[in-house]
Amino acid sequence: MIDHTHDPRAQSWVDGAAGHPDFPVQNLPLGVFSHKNGDTAPRIATAIGDHVVDLAGLAADGALPAGLATALAQPTLNALFRLAEADRVALRHALFALLSSERCRLKVTPHLYPAADVVLHLPFAIGDxxxxxxxxxxxxxxxxxxxxxxxxxxxxxxxxxxxxxxxxxxxxxxxxxxxxxxxxxxxxxxxxxxxxxxxxxxxxxxxxxxxxxxxxxxxxxxxxxxxxxxxxxxxxxxxxxxxxxxxxxxxxxxxxxxxxxxxxxxxxxxxxxxxxxxxxxxxxxxxxxxxxxxxxxxxxxxxxxxxxxxxxxxxxxxxxxxxxxxxxxxxxxxxxxxxxxxxxxxxxxxxxxxxxxxxxxxxxxxxxxxxxxxxxxxxxxxxxxxxxxxxxxxxxxxxxxxxxxxxxxxxxxxxxxxxxxxxxxxxxxxxxx
CATH class of the missing domain: 3.90.850.10 (Fumarylacetoacetase-like, C-terminal domain)
Known part of the structure; x- marks a missing residue:
């Protein structure tokens, strides 16, 4: 399971992500956020440095694997985690490529928000x-x-x-x-x-x-x-x-x-x-x-x-x-x-x-x-x-x-x-x- 996304030499073009104590590009955790100004419903995201990336927005723009778009459009992670593990590996690989390659900056920037400007929610609807x-x-x-x-x-x-x-x-x-x-x-x-x-x-x-x-x-x-x-x-x-x-x-x-x-x-x-x-x-x-x-x-x-x-x-x-x-x-x-x-x-x-x-x-x-x-x-x-x-x-x-x-x-x-x-x-x- 160890692959190129774990390379310690990899760095992200996002300001502050390199060497971040929690969320360098090797992490790419998944969560759910909304904007503090209240103009959005909860949306699935990843954390990179002191920013969050709106994955629903990236998927809608066609920047992520097409088969994940429906699951990423949900307000919780439940649907995404019902998919096969290979689908989440594909998502990780796609995010790593987008956030570590300077050529992808223009694709990602419209969906990138300072963590200080968002509210984080429970990531799942917990069944038990x-x-x-x-x-x-x-x-x-x-x-x-x-x-x-x-x-x-x-x-x-x-x-x-x-x-x-x-x-x-x-x-x-x-x-x-x-x-x-x-x-x-x-x-x-x-x-x-x-x-x-x-x-x-x-x-x-x-x-x-x-x-x-x-x-x-x-x-x-x-x-x-x-x-x-x-x-x-x-x-x-x-x-x-x-x-x-x-x-x-x-x-x-x-x-x-x-x-x-x-x-x-x-x-x-x-x-x-x-x-x-x-x-x-x-x-x-x-x-x-x-x-x-x-x-x-x-x-x-x-x-x-x-x-x-x-x-x-x-x-x-x-x-x-x-x-x-x-x-x-x-x-x-x-x-x-x-x-x-x-x-x-x-x-x-x-x-x-x-x-x-x-x-x-x-x-x-x-x-x-x-x-x-x-x-x-x-x-x-x-x-x-x-x-x-x-x-x-x-x-x-x-x-x-x-x-x-x-x-x-x-x-x-x-x-x-x-x-x-x-x-x-x-x-x-x-x-x-």
Whole structure:
């Protein structure tokens, strides 16, 4: 899958694209935008440097493969990701040629807009959302808080654990997150109270966007599972830890999770990520080998640098930059690979469809500074984290702005980024009268 579009020497004629930290010409992510002035409906685009290119406009002008025009004219990516992978590869090749050749400047310029002048939307109409739990260091750390003597349940190393999330409350980066209400019960209390969440947390995850469709009853073999991964994004599955502690047994999280999930707006395609695939982490001695339907050959894992930053209201008022909370890598964090997630999800015949969203679960590394949640960083709220302006945090407070970042890096290839995934915490609203 590595081809001329990954050549690190390639550069775009678009100002600021060469060496851009997220969107050089080797990336070419897909998303949906509209103009801030409101004179257009949502349209499919790619990002190049600090600009977006209107792909619907390019297709209408005949500058892109003719067979893609109908899919590119839609207000979401669903139709495009129902097409064969070869069609999206053809689109990538065409965009690379247009944006790397000076001769194509006149074709593209009428459809090129500064990113500052557009609004980005959810890239898909999300049919369904499932959140997994494949970050073994996170699962171990959280398990120790609840079950010190038995942090990982017996099934963890045999089966990719997941739960059925709520698609309706998935929002694009930049959407405000309202502090949820829920039932809270202190350990020494006789009964719960209904109150705003006091232990609001983030979760640093990657999101997998499904491509193609399989019929109900038709599993997805592990050998073809990567063909069903259209691309990736950053995902923050906001968590109300105090609500979760009271409600999660026996069936798992409910109101502690379904109030908000934030995703980054650009889909970093599987084709763009081809150079950053690698062999999975070796399983420690004594760990069980996956059952045959989950046994994967080759480079099925991803090595992506992950980072979380926090900027409080006081920091913004003082003009201070965001403070880095954590720094890690997806390769060290994931016990199960993206293909294993997809294959397991469909192994019982579940039908997956273009635009479905799968979260990896929190991706924490093996070291304290690579933890992907405040629950881990503050040791369950026991150790406040020092911040600029003399502040500290154990969990998120109103006005806090939490951002996730990701970069794919490898010697010999251009670095590509995901763009930020940001949410600002707003005060809880008054409940019903």
């Amino acid at each position: 959302y499932t959140d997994f739990y494949v970050g073994i260091h996170h699962a171990t750390a959280i398990g120790k808080l609840f079950r010190p003597d038995n942090p990982l349940l017996p099934n963890y190393k045999h089966v990719p654990i997941g739960y059925h999330g709520r698609a309706s409350s998935v929002r694009v980066s930049g959407t405000q997150v309202v502090r949820p209400w829920g039932q809270l019960k202190a350990p020494d209390a006789d009964a719960p109270v209904h109150a705003p969440c006091r232990r609001l947390d983030h979760e640093l995850e990657l999101g997998l966007w499904i491509a193609g469709d399989n019929d109900l009853g038709a599993p997805v073999p592990i050998g073809t599972a990567w063909e069903r991964i259209g691309g990736l994004c950053l995902l923050n599955d906001w968590s109300a830890r105090d609500i979760q502690a009271w409600e999660y047994q026996p069936l798992g999280p409910f109101l502690a999770k379904n109030f908000a999930t934030t995703v980054s707006p650009w889909v970093i395609t599987a084709q763009a990520l081809a150079p950053f695939r690698t062999a999975p982490q070796p399983r420690p001695a004594g760990d069980p080998q996956p059952l045959p339907y989950l046994r994967e050959e080759g480079e099925g894992a991803l090595a992506i640098t992950l980072e979380t930053t926090l900027r409080t209201a006081a920091m913004r008022a003082a003009g201070l930059p965001p403070h880095r909370l954590s720094h890690g890598n997806s390769h060290a964090a994931m016990y199960w690979t993206p293909a294993q997630i997809v294959a397991h999800h469909a192994s019982n015949g579940c039908d997956l469809h273009a635009g479905d969203l799968l979260g990896t679960g929190t991706l924490s590394g093996p070291t304290p500074e690579s933890a992907g949640s405040l629950m881990e960083l503050s040791q369950g709220g026991k150790v406040p984290l020092p911040l600029p302006c003399g502040e500290s945090r154990t969990f998120l407070e109103d006005g806090d702005e939490l951002a996730l970042h990701a970069r794919a890096e490898r010697d010999g290839f251009a670095t590509i980024g995901f763009g930020p995934c940001v949410g600002q915490i707003m005060p809880a609203r008054q409940p019903w009268a």
